[in-house]
Amino acid sequence: MMLSYPYGWITAAGLFFLLIFVLIFSSRVVINGHLRRLEDNDDIELNIRALYGIIHYRFKVPIIRFTGTSVQLKEQVSKTNVSTDTWSQYYEDIDAEKVIKGIDKFKHVLQMTRNLKGWVRQTLTKVSLVEWNWTTSVGTGDAMWTAMTTGAVWSVKTSIIGVLSQMVKLKTEPKMTVQPVYQGSSFRTEWSCIAQIRFGYAILAGLQLSVRMRKLKGGVKAWQNILFKA
Numbered sequence: 001m002m003l004s005y006p007y008g009w010i011t012a013a014g015l016f017f018l019l020i021f022v023l024i025f026s027s028r029v030v031i032n033g034h035l036r037r038l039e040d041n042d043d044i045e046l047n048i049r050a051l052y053g054i055i056h057y058r059f060k061v062p063i064i065r066f067t068g069t070s071v072q073l074k075e076q077v078s079k080t081n082v083s084t085d086t087w088s089q090y091y092e093d094i095d096a097e098k099v100i101k102g103i104d105k106f107k108h109v110l111q112m113t114r115n116l117k118g119w120v121r122q123t124l125t126k127v128s129l130v131e132w133n134w135t136t137s138v139g140t141g142d143a144m145w146t147a148m149t150t151g152a153v154w155s156v157k158t159s160i161i162g163v164l165s166q167m168v169k170l171k172t173e174p175k176m177t178v179q180p181v182y183q184g185s186s187f188r189t190e191w192s193c194i195a196q197i198r199f200g201y202a203i204l205a206g207l208q209l210s211v212r213m214r215k216l217k218g219g220v221k222a223w224q225n226i227l228f229k230a
Contacts, residue, residue: 025200027052034192050199056080071095113212119205124167127200131194132161132174138188139181150180168195 007029032047042064048057055094058078069095078087103183110116135152157176 005170022038024051025198025203027199029199029202031197032193033195036190038188038190050202054081071080077082089203114215117171119209119212121167123197123201123205125169126194127168127197128191128207129168129195131192132170132172132176132178132227133193134174134189134191135175136189137179137186138185139186143182143183146180146182150178153178191205 027050029048029050034043034045036043042061044061044064046057046059049055056079058076060075060076061074062072068200073092073094074089075092076087076089079085129186136157138146138149138153140149157178161174161176
């Protein structure tokens with residue numbers, strides 16, 4: 001009896017940590033996106049929750065201004081985890097030059113990372129789309145052009161859903177409406193979605209990407225030099 005006593009505690013502790021491990025890796029990372037445009041008012045928000053809400057990332061763009069040559073954004077970012085809770089706010093001016101640089105960086109990373117597209121496709125197959133709502137009302141001031149624009153918007157929406165259905169798992173019927181406004185010129189749209197991926201799959205995808213990055217000439221530092229250089 002005395003010999004079995006410590007082994008019993010060791011077994012119990014092992015089962016306890018195994019349970020914690022299973023609970024962590026079977027938990028879901030929940031991604032909640034929301035976009036709203038009402039005439040000249042814009043609002044974009046992205047929330048990411050993991051480990052039953054212990055980790056929470058929130059990105060919000062409450063102000064978007066079009067200056068004619070660039071887009072000015074007011075961005076708010078908050079991060080919460082077990083030990084820290086940070087919040088920051090800053091402004092960004094995005095012009096054509098920044099967009100071109102961003103595209104070039106993306107192409108460079110895509111070329112230098114082995115089968116990055118395959119990694120993205122494989123990761124997206126583990127993502128489940130559990131909610132999709134998109135309502136739009138549009139008017140041009142002319143009945144014929146309003147009807148044509150309404151049809152074009154419907155075509156864009158159905159095309160996006162068609163592409164998404166090939167990449168992620170649709171767990172719900174997407175809800176979409178397009179309403180023509182014949183009384184005048186108007187454009188309003190509101191979109192929201194909720195996507196989920198198991199925490200274990202997210203960790204595995206991160207490890208796979210890390211391995212691919214380290215196999216590059218220059219490793220992770222090469223990625224950092226490309227993505228964060230001016």
